[in-house]
Amino acid sequence: MITVVSGGVGAARFLRALMHVVPAADIAAVVNTGDDTVMHGLSISPDIDTITYTLGGAIDPQRGWGLRDETWRAMGALERFTAVRPTGSTAAPTWFNLGDQDLATHFYRTARLHEGATLTEVTAEICRAFDVEIALLPMSDDRVETRVTLAGDDAREISFQEYFVQLQHGVPISAVRFAGAERATLSSAAARALTDAETVIVAPSNPIVSIGPLRAMAGIDALLAGRRDSVVAVSPIVGGAALKGPADHMLTELGHEPSVVGVARLYAPIASALVIDPVDAELAYAVEAAGMRAIIVPSIMSSIEISATLARATLAASSRR
Ligand code: FO1
Numbered sequence: 588m589i590t591v592v593s594g595g596v597g598a599a600r601f602l603r604a605l606m607h608v609v610p611a612a613d614i615a616a617v618v619n620t621g622d623d624t625v626m627h628g629l630s631i632s633p634d635i636d637t638i639t640y641t642l643g644g645a646i647d648p649q650r651g652w653g654l655r656d657e658t659w660r661a662m663g664a665l666e667r668f669t670a671v672r673p674t675g676s677t678a679a680p681t682w683f684n685l686g687d688q689d690l691a692t693h694f695y696r697t698a699r700l701h702e703g704a705t706l707t708e709v710t711a712e713i714c715r716a717f718d719v720e721i722a723l724l725p726m727s728d729d730r731v732e733t734r735v736t737l738a739g740d741d742a743r744e745i746s747f748q749e750y751f752v753q754l755q756h757g758v759p760i761s762a763v764r765f766a767g768a769e770r771a772t773l774s775s776a777a778a779r780a781l782t783d784a785e786t787v788i789v790a791p792s793n794p795i796v797s798i799g800p801l802r803a804m805a806g807i808d809a810l811l812a813g814r815r816d817s818v819v820a821v822s823p824i825v826g827g828a829a830l831k832g833p834a835d836h837m838l839t840e841l842g843h844e845p846s847v848v849g850v851a852r853l854y855a856p857i858a859s860a861l862v863i864d865p866v867d868a869e870l871a872y873a874v875e876a877a878g879m880r881a882i883i884v885p886s887i888m889s890s891i892e893i894s895a896t897l898a899r900a901t902l903a904a905s906s907r908r
Pocket of ligand 1: 594596631652653682685751
């Protein structure tokens with residue numbers, strides 16, 4: 588089995604490529620739940636949704652999140668309440684966009700959680716409904732919540748989705764923490780996937796807010812460090828910029844180098860090799876000085892051929908194979 592430690596969009600694309608190289612039945616993804624949120628009383632798991640929709644062939648390719656051919660009538664209808672909402676009420680927020688079809692996923696997840704199902708169980712059911720063939724495993728059935736502290740005069744702590752969607756990750760931050768991580772444990776399926784896999788791949792996801800929540804749980808770094816030779820990471824930073832999202836400026840704001848070298852310093856304790864794009868080839872020596880083998884392969888997944896080559900090279904970089 589190959590286990591991919593996953594965030595959202597980058598991980599989803601990497602998993603889709605890996606499925607061209609390895610049978611789906613041999614792939615597991617341990618997915619970040621730090622982005623999870625509750626909106627209108629609905630339980631939303633953005634990274635799980637993004638991977639489900641991508642592998643189910645239902646993702647909106649432009650946005651990279653949500654369903655294609657989506658309509659937004661429910662969101663439009665919420666606007667009616669903006670004028671009557673009392674001051675201080677957060678009812679009917681319209682800054683977080685839930686498409687009409689997407690809502691059905693959140694209705695189902697929320698109802699099943701209320702019936703007592705675990706997030707792991709509900710995710711497996713939703714995956715079956717979307718014909719997703721790999722094992723998609725929430726990192727934990729316990730709540731771990733990514734919280735972001737803004738930098739400067741407005742130094743409040745907000746939820747990840749307030750930072751990412753409402754503020755469009757356009758404001759500087761001074762800290763990130765993972766509330767609940769100290770008490771949370773891996774789901775048993777995720778623990779098996781990380782322990783038993785022949786190779787663990789850290790997907791090209793944001794090292795701080797996508798991979799950070801998993802690493803914040805007790806024992807995870809030790810588990811990965813214990814099998815470091817068979818853990819390979821793919822850099823989400825290419826030429827000093829994030830493939831998608833705010834990873835580059837988050838790294839800078841939190842005191843890390845926004846480069847493959849900064850990524851290598853973060854991952855060296857848990858992974859033995861880092862896949863970097865040829866554009867960063869001149870930094871390979873610095874990646875190795877940070878303690879990781881540098882594997883140079885085109886990493887911008889602009890075609891299925893390039894993506895499959897990336898997946899194949901990443902697998903080959905694990906010394907257990
Ligand atoms: N991302 C946005 O940029 N804007 C949205 O309004 C938005 C809504 C949304 C609804 C459901 C869902 O599963 C994901 C959604 N996302 C949205 C994506 C998501 O919040 C982020 O991409 C991730 O949390 C970052 O990995």
